[in-house]
Amino acid sequence: MSATTHPVTTVPSVRRRALGVGAAVLACALIWAVGAFSGVDYTVKNPGQPAMEIGLAPVVTVSLGAALLGWVGLVVLERFAGRRATVIWITLAVVLSLLSLLPLFGTDATTGAKVALGAMHLAVAAVLIAFLPARRS
Numbered sequence: 210m211s212a213t214t215h216p217v218t219t220v221p222s223v224r225r226r227a228l229g230v231g232a233a234v235l236a237c238a239l240i241w242a243v244g245a246f247s248g249v250d251y252t253v254k255n256p257g258q259p260a261m262e263i264g265l266a267p268v269v270t271v272s273l274g275a276a277l278l279g280w281v282g283l284v285v286l287e288r289f290a291g292r293r294a295t296v297i298w299i300t301l302a303v304v305l306s307l308l309s310l311l312p313l314f315g316t317d318a319t320t321g322a323k324v325a326l327g328a329m330h331l332a333v334a335a336v337l338i339a340f341l342p343a344r345r346s
Contacts, residue, residue: 225340306331
């Protein structure tokens with residue numbers, strides 16, 4: 210009798226990833242709510258566009274869309290990049306999150322709004338980086 214060891218392949222749980230998406234959306238909603246209850250004026254004006262109030266619905270919609278896009282991106286990378294998928298995806302997540310902050314510098318808004326909106330961008334990235342990649346055993 211011979212005992213053979215097989216490499217442990219980590220199959221990421223759909224439930225874990227769905228939880229990560231939900232947690233990212235919840236984190237953004239909580240940041241928005243704390244800001245709103247603290248008196249943050251979420252009115253922003255971008256050059257060439259009318260002023261717009263950032264409400265809870267757009268926050269939830271955009272964070273959900275970004276989280277789902279991140280999930281799909283990771284699945285595609287896992288399919289085609291193999292073992293390097295996680296490193297590539299985390300690198301892309303960090304770079305895209307930092308790039309997503311750039312429009313805040315050209316937006317006319319209160320400091321509180323800019324801080325809260327920036328925190329939402331970073332919260333999505335942090336939660337997704339923690340939940341979406343497969344765990345190594």
